[in-house]
Amino acid sequence: MALLEVKNLGISFGGLRAVDEFSITIEKGQLYGLIGPNGAGKTTIFNMLTGVYKPTDGTIVLDGKNITGKNTIEINRAGIARTFQNIRLFKDMTVLDNVKVALHNHYKYSTFTGVFRLPRYFKLEKAMDAKALELLKVFELDDKASLLASGLPYGDQRKLEIARALATQPKLLLLDEPAAGMNPNETAELMDTIRFVRDNFDMTVLLIEHDMSLVSGICEKLSVLNFGQLLCEGKTAEVLKNPEVITAYLGE
Numbered sequence: 352m353a354l355l356e357v358k359n360l361g362i363s364f365g366g367l368r369a370v371d372e373f374s375i376t377i378e379k380g381q382l383y384g385l386i387g388p389n390g391a392g393k394t395t396i397f398n399m400l401t402g403v404y405k406p407t408d409g410t411i412v413l414d415g416k417n418i419t420g421k422n423t424i425e426i427n428r429a430g431i432a433r434t435f436q437n438i439r440l441f442k443d444m445t446v447l448d449n450v451k452v453a454l455h456n457h458y459k460y461s462t463f464t465g466v467f468r469l470p471r472y473f474k475l476e477k478a479m480d481a482k483a484l485e486l487l488k489v490f491e492l493d494d495k496a497s498l499l500a501s502g503l504p505y506g507d508q509r510k511l512e513i514a515r516a517l518a519t520q521p522k523l524l525l526l527d528e529p530a531a532g533m534n535p536n537e538t539a540e541l542m543d544t545i546r547f548v549r550d551n552f553d554m555t556v557l558l559i560e561h562d563m564s565l566v567s568g569i570c571e572k573l574s575v576l577n578f579g580q581l582l583c584e585g586k587t588a589e590v591l592k593n594p595e596v597i598t599a600y601l602g603e
């Protein structure tokens with residue numbers, strides 16, 4: 352059974368059909384890329400997959416469960432986490448607390464326990480600190496845990512966003528232009544990190560990216576979107592040779 356099965360997804364904004372009849376099947380453990388020119392509808396698809404927008408048509412099934420039309424919290428609990436094109440961290444919180452916020456889904460204590468600082472509070476806070484640090488270590492951010500997120504260099508902020516998304520323990524990780532604004536060295540490092548996450552967290556990744564070095568470097572399969580519709584899909588090397596794709600996108 353596929354991890355993600357999307358069929359005939361569509362949405363309109365007023366008179367604009369932003370996404371139309373979009374289908375995609377992603378197997379567990381795949382590194383999958385969604386590419387296409389600016390305004391093709393890629394982020395809109397992410398917004399539908401994560402419950403920010405309700406699709407007008409189609410179905411989204413995650414791991415056998417129909418999640419179409421559910422809200423963002425329900426979808427995150429069902430197992431989809433994402434990062435954003437424009438980094439969205441809690442900039443005035445520490446690096447550690449940014450990850451701990453996302454862990455709260457899985458480490459629950461009552462308000463009473465929290466307000467009165469009962470033993471369970473300290474026990475869970477300690478467990479969350481350890482889990483958050485473990486995640487930060489993967490991204491080599493553990494020694495920066497007590498810094499404010501706003502103080503991190505750009506590449507580290509992007510990594511922290513991925514760490515925070517992973518803290519919700521998703522089945523599927525959506526990355527919206529993870530290499531945006533990165534230099535070639537940072538991008539190469541990011542590719543290693545994404546591969547590491549897939550291999551060590553047993554993760555499935557769908558990413559939107561304009562940086563072709565990253566797309567051809569790590570994506571096993573691609574779907575190409577043009578004017579809201581699927582132009583073609585398949586193995587990365589084959590898709591990138593497709594003349595229609597070159598005309599629509601790479602020849603820009």
Ligand SMILES: Nc1ncnc2c1ncn2[C@@H]1O[C@H](COP(=O)(O)OP(=O)(O)OP(=O)(O)O)[C@@H](O)[C@H]1O
Nearest residue numbers: 364367369387388389390391392393394395396436
């Ligand atoms: N909330 C909205 N209201 C109206 N139009 C929208 C809304 N969200 C997206 N659109 C439109 O839908 C189309 C697809 O936009 P989207 O941001 O999904 O493209 P994209 O492929 O992610 O582009 P880019 O690569 O530039 O990020 C665009 O024409 C955009 O203006």
